[in-house]
Structure formats: structure tokens, C-alpha cells
Amino acid sequence: MTGAEAPVLVRSTGRAAHLTLNRPRALNALNHTMVRRIDEALTEWERDPTVRTVVVTGAGERGLCAGGDIRAVHDDARDGDGRASEEFWRDEYHLNARIARYPKPYVAVMDGIVMGGGVGISAHGSVRIVTERSRIAMPETGIGFVPDVGGTYLLSRAPGELGTHLALTGAQIGAGDALLCGLADHCVPSDALPDLVADLDALPVEEVLARHGRPVPEGELADRREWIDSCYSADTVEEIVARLREHGSPEAKAAAETLLTRSPTALKITLAALRRARRLGSLEEVLDQEYRVSCAALRTPDLVEGVRAQIIDKDRSPRWSPATLEEVADVERFFAPLGERELGLAATPHSG
Numbered sequence: 001m002t003g004a005e006a007p008v009l010v011r012s013t014g015r016a017a018h019l020t021l022n023r024p025r026a027l028n029a030l031n032h033t034m035v036r037r038i039d040e041a042l043t044e045w046e047r048d049p050t051v052r053t054v055v056v057t058g059a060g061e062r063g064l065c066a067g068g069d070i071r072a073v074h075d076d077a078r079d080g081d082g083r084a085s086e087e088f089w090r091d092e093y094h095l096n097a098r099i100a101r102y103p104k105p106y107v108a109v110m111d112g113i114v115m116g117g118g119v120g121i122s123a124h125g126s127v128r129i130v131t132e133r134s135r136i137a138m139p140e141t142g143i144g145f146v147p148d149v150g151g152t153y154l155l156s157r158a159p160g161e162l163g164t165h166l167a168l169t170g171a172q173i174g175a176g177d178a179l180l181c182g183l184a185d186h187c188v189p190s191d192a193l194p195d196l197v198a199d200l201d202a203l204p205v206e207e208v209l210a211r212h213g214r215p216v217p218e219g220e221l222a223d224r225r226e227w228i229d230s231c232y233s234a235d236t237v238e239e240i241v242a243r244l245r246e247h248g249s250p251e252a253k254a255a256a257e258t259l260l261t262r263s264p265t266a267l268k269i270t271l272a273a274l275r276r277a278r279r280l281g282s283l284e285e286v287l288d289q290e291y292r293v294s295c296a297a298l299r300t301p302d303l304v305e306g307v308r309a310q311i312i313d314k315d316r317s318p319r320w321s322p323a324t325l326e327e328v329a330d331v332e333r334f335f336a337p338l339g340e341r342e343l344g345l346a347a348t349p350h351s352g
Contacts, residue, residue: 008037009059014201015052017045021121024060030117031069032088038121039095046103054102055200056121057109057193063135064109067116068092070143073298074307082298089148089294090343092117093287096150097345100124100283105205109197110134110178111190120149123183124283127205130175131190132217136183139170143310144263144302144318146270148294153286156277158182161232162221167270168237169258176219188212227252237267238325263302263318264325269293269334276335284345289335291343296334 009020019038021028045051058064068088076085099106099121108122111131119138122128130136138147138155147155147167155163158181165171166181178184188196192212199208221228231243231252237259244256259267273293277286297303301321309318322328 006037007031007034008041010037010041012045012048012051015050015203016200017041017048017051017054018197019054019056020059021057021065022059024058024062026069027062027066027113028058028060028064028118029066029069030092030121031072032084032091035088035091035095039091039098042095042098042102051104053105053107053200053205055107055109055197056125057197058112058118061112063113063118064111064122065115065118066113067118067139068149070116070145070307071311074304074312077298078304082295085298086295086341089291092120092149093291093343094345096120096124097284097287100150102126107200107205109193110136110184111193115139115172116147116151117149119151119154119183123154124150127186127209128178128184129186129188129196130178130184131188131193132175133190134175134178134184135172136174136178137170137172138167139172141168141262141266141270142170142306144266144300144304144306144320145297146266146273146290146293148290150283150287150290152270152273152277152290153280153283154183155181156274156286160225160229162225162228164232164240164271164274165221165228165255167274168232168240168262168267169255170262171255171258173221174217174219176217177221178219179216180219180221186213187216189214224249224251231255237264237271240271241325263306263320264322264328265300265302265320266297266306268325268328268331269297272331272335282346284348287345288343292336292338293334295338295341296336 073085106125107127108125138151196212234240244252
């Protein structure tokens with residue numbers, strides 16, 4: 001596969017090297033081939049003194065990346081032994097950690113839709129650019145899965161309980177809220193992106209950002225901090241839902257109704273994962289935890305059912321098992337060590 005057909009386009013121009021995710025019909029969803037190709041390119045550019053900056057963009061008009069290739073994970077969970085998904089996540093999470101430690105400026109252009117695995121290849125970068133079109137989310141609980149790719153690390157460090165709200169509901173946020181939550185650094189108008197990318201070929205990142213950066217638009221979450229912080233600080237998902245329902249705000253009630261459509265198992269695991277992520281020191285430790293959780297979630301009925309309902313049949317009526325929060329037992333098993341199958345990132349020396 002060559003040229004425009006390749007799922008990742010790789011080029012170097014001037015002082016910048018460019019990665020373009022190139023599956024626009026699939027909204028640039030990441031598959032294993034793409035993860036490996038990105039990692040190969042980063043290895044090559046790390047050693048190349050002519051490459052001063054790495055720039056990551058998505059092909060097409062709709063967004064950077066809608067997430068991982070969840071249909072392939074669904075098929076593996078339903079029909080296979082899970083190994084293909086586990087190997088994909090192993091390489092993907094290694095890549096997420098690598099991006100966070102990359103020694104050269106890693107400029108992620110988070111225009112349009114950036115969700116799930118798309119957050120993993122962008123929000124760990126050193127320079128994260130959003131636009132007025134950015135729609136960023138970790139929507140995993142809606143497909144019976146849990147935020148991964150370092151998402152629980154990022155969201156556990158957002159102000160107050162904003163990250164808990166985003167992780168449990170899967171709510172989409174725009175540019176202003178992305179900066180508030182620590183998922184982005186700079187705002188640039190979408191119509192200026194071609195010039196910004198071209199300028200990075202010739203100029204240092206700081207000069208380009210000074211030229212094209214604009215004031216950050218106001219988001220919505222700052223005004224909702226009061227009810228988000230008070231409701232989501234509860235110790236259980238059941239109590240969070242109860243507090244949201246009892247709060248006078250229409251937005252709080254709507255959040256409660258959203259939670260009741262999500263996988264009860266995924267909600268409970270996600271809350272536990274976020275709370276634990278707050279206590280873990282490094283991204284690598286959190287990715288190790290996420291790998292344990294992802295491998296365990298692969299063997300639950302909700303992942304297959306959630307992808308079926310949302311992506312394959314599109315009936316939007318998942319039949320979760322168990323169907324209620326009260327019936328979910330033994331969240332602890334999702335965090336059990338994997339023995340020889342551990343991701344082991346925290347035990348690996350890294351720089352930065």
C-alpha cells in the first residue's frame with residue numbers, strides 16, 4: 001500500500017516531520033498497522049537532527065481521529081481469543097507513553113472530532129491545538145468499555161470532578177473546556193490551520209503559535225463546577241446518580257439520565273479506575289492499570305453488546321448485563337495483575 005492509500009501518510013518538509021492519519025471514511029480510526037507505523041516514524045525522527053518538530057493531523061474534513069478500531073476489537077471479543085486486541089492495546093499504550101515523553105515538540109492538531117484513541121495520540125503531546133470545531137470526548141462507557149489510552153490519567157487530573165463527569169457520561173467538549181480540563185494548550189481558528197502547518201516547516205513552534213494563536217473561547221464547564229464537584233465527589237456511582245437527580249440544575253438531571261443509559265459495569269469500573277489513577281504517580285503506572293482493565297473488559301458481555309448497539313446494528317438499545325448498577329459485583333477483578341501478560345510500562349526506564 002503506497003501513496004494516498006496508506007493509512008498513515010508520512011513526510012518531512014523543512015524542519016518539520018508530518019504524520020497524517022489517513023482513513024477519512026473511518027474518521028481516521030486507529031488500527032494496529034497505524035500504531036506501528038506512527039511508532040516507526042517517531043523512532044526515525046528522534047534520531048534525525050534535521051527534524052525539529054513532529055506535526056500530527058487527520059485527513060478529511062471531519063476530525064483528527066474518532067478512536068481505536070473498535071469494530072475489530074468487537075469481532076475479536078466475540079469470535080476470537082482476545083489476543084489481537086491485547087497486542088493492539090499493548091502497542092497503542094506504549095505509543096501513548098512515548099508521545100508523552102517525546103524529546104522533540106509533538107504538535108497535535110485536534111481539529112474536529114477527537115475521541116478515545118484519538119485523545120491518546122494527541123492529548124499526551126507537548127503542543128495540543130484545538131479549534132472552534134473541536135469535539136473531544138472519551139465515550140467508552142456508552143459501548144460497555146472504559147476510558148483508556150491514558151484517558152484516566154488525564155481526566156483524573158482535571159480540575160475538581162470535571163474529569164469524573166466526562167469519563168462517566170462520555171460528554172463531548174469544545175475548545176474552551178479542553179483547555180480548562182488540561183487536554184489542550186492553544187486555540188487556533190480552523191481556517192488558519194493550513195498556514196500554521198506550513199509555517200511549522202520553516203519556523204520554531206513558539207513563533208508559529210504566537211502568529212496563529214487566538215484567545216480561548218469560553219466553555220460551559222466552568223459555570224457547572226458547583227454541581228459537578230458536589231455530585232461527582234460521591235464514593236459510588238449510585239450515590240452520584242442520586243445526587244445528580246436531587247440537584248436543582250436541569251443539566252445535573254440530564255447527566256443522571258445519561259448515566260442510566262451507560263453500561264453499569266463500565267461506570268463502576270471507570271469510577272474505580274479514576275480514583276486509583278489519582279493516587280498513581282505517573283502516566284506509565286496508569287497505563288499499566290488501564291491495560292489490566294481493558295483486558296478484563298474484553299471478556300465481559302457489555303463490550304460486544306455495546307459496540308453492536310452503537311456501531312454495528314446502530315439500534316442504540318444495548319441490553320447491558322447486569323442491567324443495573326446495584327447488580328454489578330466484583331469490580332476488583334478488573335484490576336487483578338496479569339502476571340507475564342502485564343504491560344510493564346512503569347518498570348521501563350524512560351526519559352523526561
